[in-house]
Amino acid sequence: MKDFETPKLSRRSVLKGAAATVTAAGASTLGAPMIWAQNIKDVTLRQFGTGVSNLNEVAQKVKEDLGFTLEMTALDSDAVTQRAATQPDSFDIADIEYWICKKVWPTGNLQAMDVSKIKNYDKIVGIFKSGKLTPESVIAQGTAPHSVGFVEGPDSNAFASEETGWMTLIPTIYNADTLGIRPDLIGRPIESWTELLNPEFKGKASILDISSIGIMDAAMVCEAMGEIQYGDKGNMTREEIDKTMAIFTEAKKNGQFRAFWKTFDESVNLMASGEVVIQSMWSPAITAVKSRGIPCVYQPLKEGYRSWGGGIGLSKSLSGLELDAAYEYINWYLDGWVGGFLMRQGYYSAVPETSKNFMDENEWGYWFEGKEATGDITNPFGDVMAKAGETRDGGSFYDRMGAVACWNAVMDENQYMVRKWNEFIAA
Amino acid sequence: MGFFPFRVVPYRPFPVPRGRGYTIRAGAQMRNLMKNRHLSGWLLAAPLSVVLLCFLVLPIVMIVVVSFWGATEFSIYPAFQFDNYQFLFTSPVTYSVFFNTFKYAAITWVFTLLIGFTVAYFLAFHVRSLTWQIALFLLCTIPFWTSNIIRMISWIPFLGRNGLANSTLISWGVIDEPLEWLLFSDFSVILAFVHLYTLFMVVPIFNTMMRIDRSLIEAAYDNGASGFQTLTNVIIPLTKPGIMIGSIFVVTLVMGDFITVRFMSGSQSANVGRLISNDIALLQYPSAAATAVVLLATVLLIIAVLLRFVDIRKEL
Numbered sequence: 001m002k003d004f005e006t007p008k009l010s011r012r013s014v015l016k017g018a019a020a021t022v023t024a025a026g027a028s029t030l031g032a033p034m035i036w037a038q039n040i041k042d043v044t045l046r047q048f049g050t051g052v053s054n055l056n057e058v059a060q061k062v063k064e065d066l067g068f069t070l071e072m073t074a075l076d077s078d079a080v081t082q083r084a085a086t087q088p089d090s091f092d093i094a095d096i097e098y099w100i101c102k103k104v105w106p107t108g109n110l111q112a113m114d115v116s117k118i119k120n121y122d123k124i125v126g127i128f129k130s131g132k133l134t135p136e137s138v139i140a141q142g143t144a145p146h147s148v149g150f151v152e153g154p155d156s157n158a159f160a161s162e163e164t165g166w167m168t169l170i171p172t173i174y175n176a177d178t179l180g181i182r183p184d185l186i187g188r189p190i191e192s193w194t195e196l197l198n199p200e201f202k203g204k205a206s207i208l209d210i211s212s213i214g215i216m217d218a219a220m221v222c223e224a225m226g227e228i229q230y231g232d233k234g235n236m237t238r239e240e241i242d243k244t245m246a247i248f249t250e251a252k253k254n255g256q257f258r259a260f261w262k263t264f265d266e267s268v269n270l271m272a273s274g275e276v277v278i279q280s281m282w283s284p285a286i287t288a289v290k291s292r293g294i295p296c297v298y299q300p301l302k303e304g305y306r307s308w309g310g311g312i313g314l315s316k317s318l319s320g321l322e323l324d325a326a327y328e329y330i331n332w333y334l335d336g337w338v339g340g341f342l343m344r345q346g347y348y349s350a351v352p353e354t355s356k357n358f359m360d361e362n363e364w365g366y367w368f369e370g371k372e373a374t375g376d377i378t379n380p381f382g383d384v385m386a387k388a389g390e391t392r393d394g395g396s397f398y399d400r401m402g403a404v405a406c407w408n409a410v411m412d413e414n415q416y417m418v419r420k421w422n423e424f425i426a427a
Numbered sequence: 428m429g430f431f432p433f434r435v436v437p438y439r440p441f442p443v444p445r446g447r448g449y450t451i452r453a454g455a456q457m458r459n460l461m462k463n464r465h466l467s468g469w470l471l472a473a474p475l476s477v478v479l480l481c482f483l484v485l486p487i488v489m490i491v492v493v494s495f496w497g498a499t500e501f502s503i504y505p506a507f508q509f510d511n512y513q514f515l516f517t518s519p520v521t522y523s524v525f526f527n528t529f530k531y532a533a534i535t536w537v538f539t540l541l542i543g544f545t546v547a548y549f550l551a552f553h554v555r556s557l558t559w560q561i562a563l564f565l566l567c568t569i570p571f572w573t574s575n576i577i578r579m580i581s582w583i584p585f586l587g588r589n590g591l592a593n594s595t596l597i598s599w600g601v602i603d604e605p606l607e608w609l610l611f612s613d614f615s616v617i618l619a620f621v622h623l624y625t626l627f628m629v630v631p632i633f634n635t636m637m638r639i640d641r642s643l644i645e646a647a648y649d650n651g652a653s654g655f656q657t658l659t660n661v662i663i664p665l666t667k668p669g670i671m672i673g674s675i676f677v678v679t680l681v682m683g684d685f686i687t688v689r690f691m692s693g694s695q696s697a698n699v700g701r702l703i704s705n706d707i708a709l710l711q712y713p714s715a716a717a718t719a720v721v722l723l724a725t726v727l728l729i730i731a732v733l734l735r736f737v738d739i740r741k742e743l
Contacts, residue, residue: 078708085502085710107502203607209694211709252695259611259693270693274589275610418709423520425705426527426697
């Protein structure tokens with residue numbers, strides 16, 4: 001540990017010195033970023049996070065637009081949690097999910113962000129502030145982003161129940177997840193989560209083997225079957241966990257599942273090869289199956305979606321010039337280019353209205369408004385995602401994000417849940 | 428035969444000029460030191476000992492120490508408690524998972540032994556020319572030119588519901604419906620294990636077979652033994668050390684594996700390795716360490732039992 005930090009330390013102390021001089025010279029408001037425009041080119045920010053938003057294109061664009069270097073490391077969500085919780089000096093920016101934030105924030109490895117420095121703060125979608133998409137919305141169960149989005153003050157370890165001006169994560173990317181199906185192999189409409197355990201699909205169903213998310217999909221199914229009424233699917237009691245796992249263990253023993261998947265690629269292969277016709281799935285995996293010319297639908301279900309959201313957090317050890325650079329990066333992130341880039345892959349941006357400036361009318365209509373495509377819809381890498389006349393599965397932003405039943409969560413009984421999940425896998 | 432196949436030669440790097448007292452004394456001293464077999468033995472053993480100490484013994488000690496620590500959701504803290512072991516030994520999952528691990532190890536062992544012995548026997552006794560023996564032996568190692576994981580994963584499209592195996596069987600009219608148990612089952616796990624690890628059985632058995640004195644086999648025939656009797660009374664007893672070394676390889680590899688089980692069972696079965704990897708993923712290092720200690724103890728016990736049957740050191 002020590003030996004690989006040494007060179008960084010010396011460089012940093014120099015930078016910090018430089019930054020201190022500069023801040024002393026020009027009042028340290030956001031309004032005067034140009035003063036250190038020369039120094040900022042030397043800054044390197046180390047960002048790590050899950051694969052979804054750790055994209056090299058973003059790093060390249062940062063270099064072009066802002067001048068400093070962004071180093072990206074992509075890890076799976078377990079590894080991300082681990083690193084954020086145990087190695088605070090190994091990163092400057094953590095790109096994590098909100099439920100991970102709930103786990104990691106109490107370690108004190110991240111610092112709260114001053115929203116007065118965030119230019120587009122007012123335009124951030126309500127989900128991340130009051131928790132409500134529209135004033136009439138009902139807040140979904142689970143770790144809703146706004147519930148872990150704010151703290152009382154810069155040094156507070158406790159989450160605040162409302163907007164305070166100190167944000168834990170700046171929301172970057174989010175989506176609503178549901179079941180993926182192969183319409184060609186099923187041949188009839190699918191409307192409910194209960195279908196995952198329908199004996200009709202015996203040996204052709206799958207669920208993801210990441211306990212914290214898998215249990216949520218399982219709960220959606222059990223609730224839809226009318227077997228269990230949950231107080232909060234995102235924070236189950238031991239009894240609820242036992243009942244849920246009992247139903248799924250029985251289904252597993254009856255041969256309902258073909259396999260469980262843990263990585264994105266596994267889910268794509270299971271679906272594309274026809275081993276599985278209905279399973280928990282992530283949005284880009286659907287696209288990956290479709291791009292092989294195989295029909296695959298991200299099926300909206302009447303019970304609603306299981307949703308997730310990610311954001312950028314700053315390391316506690318970030319200060320001076322590098323902290324300023326990080327704020328600059330965040331403001332740039334919310335400025336629209338990244339938003340457009342992500343939305344053209346089927347995710348949503350935290351500030352949709354700025355993203356609109358970077359998408360054409362057809363793209364905006366298809367991805368955000370749920371309208372019929374008027375021409376080919378391509379992703380940022382040039383692959384055709386939809387042709388004219390097609391509409392997005394699930395409809396518009398408000399249809400999809402307004403039907404969230406539950407957010408990805410970490411439960412109070414997490415350790416108990418994990419043990420039960422392991423029993424389920426070993427059963 | 429001595430432990431070292433070479434003799435320790437007195438050290439004389441350059442001609443020592445005569446006539447100057449101190450040089451002679453220093454040279455003589457050096458020579459005496461080097462003649463001391465104890466010292467040179469220790470020096471020769473030192474590099475390996477240091478490497479093993481740093482990279483084997485210390486990490487294992489660390490694992491044992493951590494297995495008594497405690498863990499919260501996101502951190503571990505030093506302690507001396509038996510919680511991890513208590514949970515491990517009272518959970519029904521542990522027993523089913525250990526049972527599964529033994530099952531995989533035993534079945535894989537039987538198959539790799541049968542196949543490995545047959546292949547080695549063929550190479551050693553049926554192929555007469557040394558050139559062909561070497562050529563065929565190298566042929567066995569070709570699969571090792573690609574990674575373990577690739578060789579394993581390549582089974583998945585082959586065995587799948589719409590895979591090559593099923594479509595071939597259907598087109599031959601052997602079956603009407605695709606066989607579901609070909610993939611993501613214990614069958615596919617064991618198939619992959621046998622495929623991956625048979626060579627570890629072939630190599631040591633072939634090696635010992637090549638060193639069997641051919642006149643012993645001729646003597647057996649001269650005394651009227653049938654081919655089968657020669658096999659059971661001469662060849663198998665003399666091949667035991669190779670079988671044992673191969674068995675140790677296969678058993679330890681299978682018991683320590685986690686990735687093959689995960690991929691080939693479609694994550695539906697668990698062995699001890701997966702238990703450990705799950706714990707690590709969830710930051711439960713102490714619990715993972717405790718499981719690792721129990722697994723290590725189990726494997727060592729198995730090897731100790733195996734070594735009871737054959738004294739490998741004597742046979743090498």
